[in-house]
Amino acid sequence: MPDFIDSLHLNYAVITDIIQENSKILDLGCGCGTLLKLLIDKKNCSGLGIDINQNNVIESIQKGLSVVQGDIDEGLKEFADREFDYVILNQTLQSTEKPDFVIEEMLRAGKKGVVSFPNFGYWRVRFYLFFKGRMPKSKMLPFNWYDTPNIHLLTVEDFFDFCKERDITITKSVYIKRGKISKNPFNRILTNLLCEEALFVIEK
Amino acid sequence: MNDEQKSVGITQTKFFNIPDKITLESGTEFGPIQVAYETYGTLNKTKDNAILLLHALTGDAHAAGYHDENDKKPGWWDDMVGPDKAFDTNKYFVISSNMLGGCSGTTGPCSINPETQKPYGLSFPVITIEDAVKVQKRLVEFLGVKKLIVAGGSMGGMQALEWSITNADMVEAVIIIASTSRLTAQGIAFNAVGRNAILSDPNFNNGDYYGKEKQPEKGLSIARMVGHITYLCEESMHKKFGRRFQYSDKPNFDFNIDFQVESYLEHQGRTFVDRFDANSYLYITKAVDYFDLAQKHGSLEAAFEKTNARFLVMSFTSDWLFPTAQSKEIVHALIKAGKDVSFCEIESPCGHDAFLLEFETQTKIVKSFLAKGEGNA
Numbered sequence: 001m002p003d004f005i006d007s008l009h010l011n012y013a014v015i016t017d018i019i020q021e022n023s024k025i026l027d028l029g030c031g032c033g034t035l036l037k038l039l040i041d042k043k044n045c046s047g048l049g050i051d052i053n054q055n056n057v058i059e060s061i062q063k064g065l066s067v068v069q070g071d072i073d074e075g076l077k078e079f080a081d082r083e084f085d086y087v088i089l090n091q092t093l094q095s096t097e098k099p100d101f102v103i104e105e106m107l108r109a110g111k112k113g114v115v116s117f118p119n120f121g122y123w124r125v126r127f128y129l130f131f132k133g134r135m136p137k138s139k140m141l142p143f144n145w146y147d148t149p150n151i152h153l154l155t156v157e158d159f160f161d162f163c164k165e166r167d168i169t170i171t172k173s174v175y176i177k178r179g180k181i182s183k184n185p186f187n188r189i190l191t192n193l194l195c196e197e198a199l200f201v202i203e204k
Numbered sequence: 205m206n207d208e209q210k211s212v213g214i215t216q217t218k219f220f221n222i223p224d225k226i227t228l229e230s231g232t233e234f235g236p237i238q239v240a241y242e243t244y245g246t247l248n249k250t251k252d253n254a255i256l257l258l259h260a261l262t263g264d265a266h267a268a269g270y271h272d273e274n275d276k277k278p279g280w281w282d283d284m285v286g287p288d289k290a291f292d293t294n295k296y297f298v299i300s301s302n303m304l305g306g307c308s309g310t311t312g313p314c315s316i317n318p319e320t321q322k323p324y325g326l327s328f329p330v331i332t333i334e335d336a337v338k339v340q341k342r343l344v345e346f347l348g349v350k351k352l353i354v355a356g357g358s359m360g361g362m363q364a365l366e367w368s369i370t371n372a373d374m375v376e377a378v379i380i381i382a383s384t385s386r387l388t389a390q391g392i393a394f395n396a397v398g399r400n401a402i403l404s405d406p407n408f409n410n411g412d413y414y415g416k417e418k419q420p421e422k423g424l425s426i427a428r429m430v431g432h433i434t435y436l437c438e439e440s441m442h443k444k445f446g447r448r449f450q451y452s453d454k455p456n457f458d459f460n461i462d463f464q465v466e467s468y469l470e471h472q473g474r475t476f477v478d479r480f481d482a483n484s485y486l487y488i489t490k491a492v493d494y495f496d497l498a499q500k501h502g503s504l505e506a507a508f509e510k511t512n513a514r515f516l517v518m519s520f521t522s523d524w525l526f527p528t529a530q531s532k533e534i535v536h537a538l539i540k541a542g543k544d545v546s547f548c549e550i551e552s553p554c555g556h557d558a559f560l561l562e563f564e565t566q567t568k569i570v571k572s573f574l575a576k577g578e579g580n581a
Contacts, residue, residue: 064575078540
């Protein structure tokens with residue numbers, strides 16, 4: 001894997017690397033289906049996407065994917081326990097109404113979950129708030145406070161606490177900083193300070 | 205490309221006869237049956253490029269093209285059927301037939317009963333969606349079709365669902381638009397009002413009005429008016445008519461037509477009686493009301509166990525007659541049954557009628573869905 005590509009592609013590359021061949025995938029908040037298509041083409045996966053937005057659903061169908069329009073905050077009751085090898089929640093957790101419920105549901109419907117989110121503990125984010133005194137904006141958090149879909153921002157440390165409380169096991173962690181994967185995981189405090197985007201494989 | 209190039213051109217309704225009797229869901233043996241149908245495009249050598257279109261409550265076999273050069277209106281789904289359109293007649297052999305019990309060429313209550321040489325009227329047996337599908341199956345077999353895709357909106361979607369279950373070995377893909385696996389109590393209620401309007405028309409004469417001077421026109425037109433209200437929605441009615449008066453800018457202070465919306469409904473009712481039969485309205489709405497896959501199979505999930513098809517389900521935001529929640533019921537049951545399904549709720553202000561109007565979005569989705577089956581996607 002090349003060291004530096006733009007962060008979105010890096011994110012896709014990381015997930016594609018993690019997912020095993022021939023897996024059954026459920027992609028929550030699949031957007032226009034790019035990642036799901038990649039997993040089907042590159043890893044021979046089968047799967048389904050869910051997205052709330054009509055245009056995203058249409059774009060996904062145009063890619064030849066099976067996609068269901070829906071609101072993941074309503075749960076995944078149509079899916080059986082452990083139906084999928086992986087349930088993916090890529091850059092979507094912070095936009096959900098009920099992140100805790102969504103994670104519980106993904107770990108019920110899937111054997112493993114892949115969660116990624118922008119780390120609000122990243123030092124630049126902290127500095128932005130500290131020095132500018134305004135809600136942080138960056139490439140990963142480009143929105144204004146009033147129109148952001150990111151209604152449940154969190155830090156890596158918050159996620160660790162959450163997993164501990166809910167008996168969720170983190171089996172793999174990938175930390176991304178400015179388009180690069182951190183190869184030498186720092187200690188916890190530094191991780192929360194230095195990583196811009198975090199990606200975890202979780203199980204319950 | 206202009207419209208003319210995209211049209212299937214002049215089409216003709218043809219007839220197919222089932223000489224024997226078929227066993228209806230009610231247990232009644234019924235026949236012979238004539239089926240009115242049209243086809244567009246060409247059946248390929250492997251006989252697996254067919255798409256069967258299934259019409260809604262008052263539709264007919266004439267789905268696309270014009271019957272002659274002076275024809276003002278094309279078939280009911282002309283926007284979706286033709287060369288390069290959603291149902292691309294360059295690629296597919298598209299079939300459309302009038303439903304059993306209808307009044308546009310397929311045997312129904314207005315047809316002559318060969319045993320009495322009189323129209324059936326209310327002696328026509330009560331039919332179901334399953335019965336209609338049974339007749340359609342005979343038609344596609346007659347046409348030599350081996351594998352097919354079924355597609356329909358509203359009641360047509362019910363038939364498409366039934367097809368996927370009762371003819372699982374033939375159906376490769378299913379397109380369900382603005383439909384349901386069972387009508388809501390509210391939907392049944394509106395149909396019941398329509399039937400009551402017909403049944404209580406003094407000219408109805410227990411269904412025996414054919415050839416008579418007085419026809420149950422009033423009853424049928426009221427049924428149509430009620431129907432039309434359910435096909436629109438508050439927003440679309442407001443946009444179309446608002447509270448505007450028809451003939452002046454002030455009230456008439458009488459009970460003649462005052463508001464534009466009244467005039468619209470009256471027009472819809474009046475023109476409907478020229479093309480539709482009151483008895484057919486009774487029989488077909490009843491078939492729609494009886495349709496309930498969950499009740500018949502134990503659960504909706506169980507109903508879909510046998511199907512081998514891929515599904516595309518679409519609903520419309522403003523459709524309150526066949527609301528999105530009901531489409532989601534179908535989608536969730538298909539997922540539970542482990543079937544391949546895509547679902548899109550299309551933003552539209554057009555109410556239930558949207559499936560006949562919002563053809564641009566539908567075209568995009570249907571084309572992509574069909575392309576997947578062609579291995580092009």
